[in-house]
Amino acid sequence: MTHSQRSNHTDLSTPGQSVHSEASRPAAPEAQQAGAGSGLPDTWKPDPASPLPLHGQIYAYFLTKISTGAWPAGMRLAPQRELSRQLGVNRSTVVTALGQLTALGLIEGRRGGGTIVTGIRSVLPASLGSAGECGEDGEEVPPEPEHSGNWNDYVEEGIHYPNLPTIQDINRLEYEPGLIRLGTGEPAPELLPGAAMNEVLAGLAQRVLPPLSYEEPLGSPALRAAVSQLLARSGITAGPDSILITSGALQGLQLIALGLLPRGSSILLEKPSYLYSIHAFQSAGVKFSGLPMDGRGLIPEYLTAEAIRTKAAMLYSIPSFHNPTGILMDKGRRQELMEVKGRLGLPILEDGAYQELWLDAPPPPPLKALDQEGRVLHLGTLSKAASPGLRIGWIAGPEPVVRRLADIKMQSDYGASSLSQLAAASWLTGGYHEEHLHVLRGRLRARRDHMLELLQLHCTGLASWNVPAGGFYIWLSLRQAVSPRKLFTAALRAGLLLNTGDLYDRSDRRHLRLSYAYASAAELERSIPLLAELIRRGL
Amino acid sequence: MTHSQRSNHTDLSTPGQSVHSEASRPAAPEAQQAGAGSGLPDTWKPDPASPLPLHGQIYAYFLTKISTGAWPAGMRLAPQRELSRQLGVNRSTVVTALGQLTALGLIEGRRGGGTIVTGIRSVLPASLGSAGECGEDGEEVPPEPEHSGNWNDYVEEGIHYPNLPTIQDINRLEYEPGLIRLGTGEPAPELLPGAAMNEVLAGLAQRVLPPLSYEEPLGSPALRAAVSQLLARSGITAGPDSILITSGALQGLQLIALGLLPRGSSILLEKPSYLYSIHAFQSAGVKFSGLPMDGRGLIPEYLTAEAIRTKAAMLYSIPSFHNPTGILMDKGRRQELMEVKGRLGLPILEDGAYQELWLDAPPPPPLKALDQEGRVLHLGTLSKAASPGLRIGWIAGPEPVVRRLADIKMQSDYGASSLSQLAAASWLTGGYHEEHLHVLRGRLRARRDHMLELLQLHCTGLASWNVPAGGFYIWLSLRQAVSPRKLFTAALRAGLLLNTGDLYDRSDRRHLRLSYAYASAAELERSIPLLAELIRRGL
Incomplete structure (x- = not known):
């Protein structure tokens, strides 16, 4: 697949219209459309070598999707030109196939464009499926429940916000071969x-x-004992009774x-984060409530003032090799922070995801x-x-809390998976972890240095950056603001998958989170000049 | 540990008082106290063979817990007589140890009984930890944030309800050796x-x-393909794009x-469930909104009426070998249910957790x-x-929904864990699953028949029960009502862990969910007569 094809490779379906008002979802307005909108690519294509004509294959495929309910009533299909591009056929082939489905009453065109799945119900005998919201004999039907039974309503209405559109795109595109993940x-x-x-x-x-x-x-006692020993090496005293095993650190955040x-409480955090x-x-x-950082980490003065102003319930911080900025909070700052915490009685949620991944010297104690x-x-x-x-992952804390x-x-x-817990306990107690960390640090150090060289070579004058002492990230500061979504899209067209700064601070328009942990040396050499060119064009 | 000891084996700590009003948590008022109340047993005991005196060991252990923050400020310790029982020492030994901690200012007695951890902060120099809510020089401290920083507030205030007290007890007690899990x-x-x-x-x-x-x-494409084939064997057509792999079926429920x-919507379900x-x-x-069942499953007439009355968003049903009643919905009922669904446009969430575990004949199609x-x-x-x-676990459904x-x-x-997904895919595609199911069905059948015999022998006249055609459960109907909590506690004292009917229908006072899947034949022979005796005494 070429790059220009990939950038056009979207879903066969697009969602029905959102029915949410922005007011009900203040934090993520742009997510409404994308909630059901983007999705997994359906990679099926008709087979030109098959004895069946292309339109017949498309007809049969769509028919199966609709008749099994995989494409439910109310689902909106992508426009014809999009379908033809994606299926790799002429538009007339698409039109023929859709015509057959329309004739069966399985889909219908809507005024204002777009094609909607009406579903198998409309073509069944009345005894099996009498008309609902799409039928004509509505008066015979009992009063409808609040929901039309149309899944589009449901996927828009849950409590949990959908991921940001760019994150959804990234989650999906990461599994497409050929893209360089920067x-x-x-x-x-x-x-x-x-x-x-x-x-x-x-x-x-x-x-x-x-x-x-x-x-x-x-969690498994053996794994908690192993984690307790791991934490002890970083200076943390936490017995197995103070440790909860989670399905990754992300789940820890979810549980907290x-x-x-309580609903409506405030937490303080670094910004970006x-x-x-x-x-x-x-x-x-x-x-x-986001707080500013400098090169030494979170600035305590702002913390005190903001904690009092917002009556914050908690501070979330990533003191070691901060995500996305790579900043390492120094020892003095850590002590100041703990003083503020003591004075205000402010609980802290410390995210130590990267603390083992120091490259130059071990970080100060957590x-x-x-x-x-x-x-x-x-x-x-x-x-x-x-x-x-x-x-x-794990959470270490006071026993009543865990x-x-x-x-x-x-x-x-x-x-969490018992099998994963067994494997993790063996991994930690068998000495594999320390040995692997040693090797990994060396390889990450080489990758970091390589990326820094390339930035020096290609991005000087266009951007500035920090030299991270650990973790995965370089926080690239562009000299001039750009539209993050435009940059993302342009980069994707060039084969680069970017994490733009707005993912970590909604208003950011001049940063990129670069990671030296994923892309290979060859990919870096190919992509950093491309990136520089994109930035230059954006400026 | 004897049974009488076990029933006294509670936590070294008890929580602070709940600050919730019942109004804010209508569905689970009884959970408030237990939310932080019950917890994991702390199995530590002083060692009589140690050269250190017992009170010194207790002092050192408590000091470590407090000074590392595992027992945070505000945590309430169990009463002295409870501590002495649990630690296996005289009350005077406890009093000595607590006296030393009180002298250090680490704990303090409260009027009205109880001992509260005041925490290490109160004994540190002012520069490190000046006084907060427990200190005396409150006027020098800046205005307090809304939270006192006392974790007891936090563990009471999250959005998510705590488990029911009995469920919390069961979750904990299942890991105590010696109990028969009925x-x-x-x-x-x-x-x-x-x-x-x-x-x-x-x-x-x-x-x-x-x-x-x-x-x-x-989820992993290989596992989704394997699940798709597994579902096909039960008559379900769902391609890999219609399947989401979850961390167990419980997570599926959570995601839905x-x-x-949306908040405030209603779902219909069988009652009990x-x-x-x-x-x-x-x-x-x-x-x-709970619906009645008869021996053939959910009764469709009630479903229609209640769906309209409550404007239900969804029906949750366990048609095959219902949990907890073991009822198998017959083919006619399934068809009636689908007609109602079609007429009302009511989405259905079908829980198929037990459908493969048929014992006499395969159930009707899902x-x-x-x-x-x-x-x-x-x-x-x-x-x-x-x-x-x-x-x-997995969810199969329309693509936009999954x-x-x-x-x-x-x-x-x-x-979900990639390792688990790899193992599960091998398990399914390697033919292990079918082979194991075949053996498992035979063994479950023998266990079911054994339990039925024992019930016939010991419980005739005290209770009635169904003969399940699959799954794990016999729903025992007691002839007279009992207090579920009393029965639970009395059974625990006798070494039996029971799932009382109120877990599945809050108002139930005359059922037990018996499982023939867990206890061994010998345990069943020992425990069913004991259970009969408990029921007889309760009547």
Whole structure:
């Protein structure tokens, strides 16, 4: 697939119109259209080698989708020219196929353009499916329930916000081959421990395994003991009873949002922040109050003033190798922060996802290590260093808090995968983790230095950047503002997948989160000049 | 540990008082106290063989808990007599240890009884931790944020309801050895596929594995293809694009609650129902409207009337081997239900968790197999037949709906464990699943028949029951009403863990959910007479 084709490769369907008012979703107005709008690509195409004519294949495919309910009544199909591009056929072929479906009453054109699935119901005998909102004999039908039964209403109406459109695009496009992922926040496959993980699995396969039943609410005792030791190496004292195993650190955030904060509370956080790119807190009705940083991290003076002004319930911070800026909060700042916390009684949620990934020197002790009052919740994960796919993270904090969160976790998914927990415990206690970290740091260091060189070579004058001492990210500051969505789209057309700054601060128009963890050396060499060119054109 | 000890084995801590009004939590008033109240047992005890005196050991243990923040300021300790019982020491030993901690200012007695942790802050120099809500120099402190920073406020204030107290107790007590679990909704470890699962893992260990990265939003394509084939065998047509992999079927419910239903909507469901025992929907502000069943399943007349009256957004049903009643909805009822659905345009959420576990004959086709309009979402899981610990379930439904749910799943935990997905795909495609089901059905049939015999022998005249044609459950109807909590507690004292009927219908006082899937034959023989005796005494 060429790049120009890819950029046109969208869904066969587009959603019905949104019925939400902006007022009901203040935090993510632009997400309304995209909520049901973007989606997974349907990669099916008719086969020119088949004895069936192309329009017949399309007709049969659409018929199956509609008659099995995969495409339900009310779903809007993409415009004809879009369908023809996507299916790789002439528009007349599409028109023939759609005509056959229209004749059967399975779809219908709407005034103002667009084609709507009317569904199989309209063509069934009356005894099986009498008319509903699409039928003609409405008067015989009992009063309709509030919902029309049209799924489009439902996908628009849930409590949880949809992801930002750009995030939805990224989530989908990351699985398209050929794109260079310049902002991805995960280690490249070649940085993940393939052979060592096979060794761990082989070890498990040889043991008489405990049957894979549910685990205790806090998680497997063996894994909690292993995490307790891991945390001890960073200076954190947390016994297994103070640790909850989660399905990744993201789930930890979700549990905290649902379990500890009343609707309408405020949390403080760095701005920009990873937290702006997800909706765990906003969907729970929690307001954000962003605080400025300098090169040493969060600025304590603003913190005090803002905590008092907003009556904040909590501070969320990523002190080590901040996402997206890469900033490392220094020791002095950490101590000042803990003083503010002590003075205000302000609980802190410390996100330690990147703290093991130092490149030059170990970071100062985590905030949790400085906390003797039990005011800090500490989040950690295996996703950034060892294996995103294991989906293993943890929360360390006061026992009553982790118990409350464990109770909600039991209600969410009955705990993380036992198999993943077994593998993670072996990984940590078998010494694999330390060994892998050592290798990984060296390789990330080389990648960082390579990206810095390329930026120096191609982006000098166009942008400035920090030199991160750990983690995955370089926060590229453009000399002039751009439209993030335009830059994203233009980059995509050029084969680059970007994480624009607006994902981490809605009003940002002059940053990019670059990651040296994912793209290969060759990809970097190809893409940084392309990126520079895009920025130059945007300026 | 003897049974009488166990029933006293509670937590070292009890929570602060709840500050919630009942009005704010209409659905679960009794949960308020228990929300932070019950919790994980802290099994530590002082060691009589140690050279340190017992009170010194207790002092040191408590000091560590408090100084590391595991027991935060504001946490209430259990009463002295409770502590002495739990620690296995004289009350005077407890008094000595607590006295030392009080002298240090780490805890303090409160009027009206109880001891509160004041925390390490109160004993630190002022520069490190000046006084907050517990200190004396309050006037020097800036205005307090809304929250006192006391975690007890937080654990009471989250949006998500805590589990019911009895469920919390069950979740905790299931990990205590020695108790006979008469109601547990999972297969006993000896029914799980130990050797076959080792074979699956060995197979994975020998392959060059894909690195354990994140999977696509809908889940691993290989697993979705395997689930699609599994569903086809039950008559359901759902392509991989119509399937979302979840972390167990429970997460499917959570995603639907958050993603498809606006606050304040109503869903219809069978009463009693499994859904009453969890809070996924209530926490999302969804109201329940319970419908009666007879031996053939849900009664369609009530459904129509109630759907119109409540303007229901959805019907939740477990047509095959209903949890907790074991009822199998017959073919005629399924067709009637689909007619009502068609007439009203009412979407259905079909929980198929038990449908593979037929014992006498395969059940009629699932509702989803009868659905040509895409109005049915179908939930399935590997937890009931193959492995609870894999945490693999799925939702099959219209593509726009599963995409919306996938987006929320990405925001919840970035997808289910890749390792579990790999293992599950091997399990399904390697033929292990069918083979295991065949063996499992035979063993469940023998267990069911054994339990029925024992009930006949011991409970005739005290209760009546159904003969389930599949699944795990016998719904025992007591001849006279009892207090469910009293029966639960009395049974616990006798070493039996019961699932009382009130978990599945708040007002129920005369049912028990018995499960033949967990307790062994010997345990059943010991426990059914004990249960009969308890019921007899309760009458």
